[in-house]
Amino acid sequence: MRRIINSVAPIRICDNGGWTDTWFAKYGNIFNIAVYPYAEVQIEVMPLQDGKPDISIYAENYGEQYIVNRERLGYDKHPLIAAAIEKMNVPTDISISVTIFSEAPAGGSTGTSAAVTVALIGALDRLTPGRLTPHEVAHLAHKVETEMLNQQCGIQDQLSAAYGGINYIEMFDYPYASVSQINVPDSIWWELERRLVLIYLGKSHSSSRVHEQVIKHLENEGPDCKKMCDLRKTAPIARDALYKGDFLALGQSMIQNTEAQQNLNPALVGEDARKIIEIAKDHGAVGWKVNGAGGDGGSITLLCGSMSFTKRDLIKEIEQENKLYRNITIYLSRHGLRVWEN
Template identity: 50%
Template sequence: MVSKKPICIIMCEAWTRFLDLGGWADTWFAKYGFIFNIAIRPGVLVQIKIYKRNGRKERVCITAESYGQTYLLDPDIPSYKNQDIALLEAALEIMKVPKDLYLEINIYSEMPKGAGTGTSAAVTTALIGALDRLTYGRLAPHEVAERAHKVETEILKLQCGIQDQLCSVFGGINFIEMTDYPRSIVSQIALPKEIFWELERRLLLFYLGNAHSSSEIHQLVIKRLEDSGADNPILQGLRKCACDAKDALYEGQLKKFGKIMIKNNELQRALHPQLISTKADQIFKLAQEFKAYGWDVNGAGGNGGSVTIFCSPDDSTKRKLIDVVEKMGGGIQYIPTNIPRDCLRVWQAKF
């Protein structure tokens, strides 16, 4: 029987992200690229209660608290049949859970499912970061990101860029140079406090009311980019947006930064008109009416997911915009965020 008191409790917190400029240029078919993104809370929190197994048949119990689901898993015999837990099974497999331990794993996030904010990558990095504490040695943040990326691309054979995993472990505001997929250099953008605070105050995240999902549209875009090669003019434009965004922030040019957001959004539209949904465009129209500086869809776009708005400096106007957008209905909701400056957080809970 499992003892009532765990040997220890391991915690790990990883970040989600928004405002990914240069997206689509972090993929295998892009080969190289520049990406700008910002880590945010709400992130993903993983808690592992560790017990001696003491002859118990089960080895891992995972509870996805946000969705009210619990699963019993054997790390040595992953099935990969259930898409809801395939990422978790692959993370357990790659981390080699000690056979003499029984784990109770709880995964929690306040980010809506399918928001297009890299939540699945944050789940994987947080789980790998916590599981790393069970064995000798420690993974550096970039090594956690590399393993999380391998989970999706090598074990599960999924289409996957590199930016989500990197942002989830490094936190802050990031400029990523992908030198040769999947190799990359991550530079954190250090800004004056006033600029950082303005971004944190004025960048608004809106969930569109339904989950983003890979679709036929995304497959068409991937095929088009694969056929046209790494120097496709739209990919080149997206790369330039990431570089220009970095430069604008270093210069303190916030209006310029907002215009770059809009340009990035229109380049995604040029990949395929349906990457920018009707709901997203309705919100962008309202944002323009409320004199917002910029807007952009998060992630790969398409039906569902979320958008980021860079609102005007006036705080009351910001609150009016939030109110009007939420009154659109259809499940649209404002999600309060802040920008964590820490790397992946891993620690042992204190009794």
């Protein structure tokens, strides 16, 4: 019988303590916020029929449709998709058509690729006996990137996509971590959502020579170096501030984290990000965080002041400053990975 499996997973912003969720950090503290827009996956499942492809992929954002050879998956095109399918051991007696879409721009430094992988693994999990927990899905998604594709990758993006909500992650021994969700009254949740702005800087972020230099430097200095400790400190400050509903303190933790990123290497806070920060200051923003590892391109999270019109004026000026800058409408995601069938 024909089945349609749907799954969605949120992206993340405001990742205080990022860089400490990596193999060279060994242990870390991370605060992050899961938000819409989702990464979306839909799988149409049919009985295997002679003459019809058993696995087809539609990467909707790229306008690409192609057939995957189960015997020779290969990683030449959209390797995350191929690796996730290989990892999940799709049964050989069915034909599947996989559609993947996200409104969040690729390379936006918001964990979009991790959200796609989590959503895809969650959907593929419906094709085999048993069910994975959110933590297990996140762990598998991380292994796809690091072990199968040999990419540099921390653990926080996959955990945020799997759990949703606002998270405090304690990585006690890479890659093993505990996740504590920060539950706050609706009034704090709504106010946080109202104040947050996500600005895409107009070009995709990608791991670069700068990141390789930073990693080599941190690896040589060791996990207890001051630069790592400065980053770790920002996560509990953000956690405690949010519990209190203290948005000024939350904003300060974001600023502190961005300065700590810059101390790793000045190029991690690029020219576009600095320009956005100056505009944000002029409009009374109380916090800013260069998302992800930082560097050229990507995105920045802003925490605005108490008046809504200043947020609208801020967005307007940013988009007028450079036609490539774009506000991405976000909503806080109370849920992480969700999987269901039509």
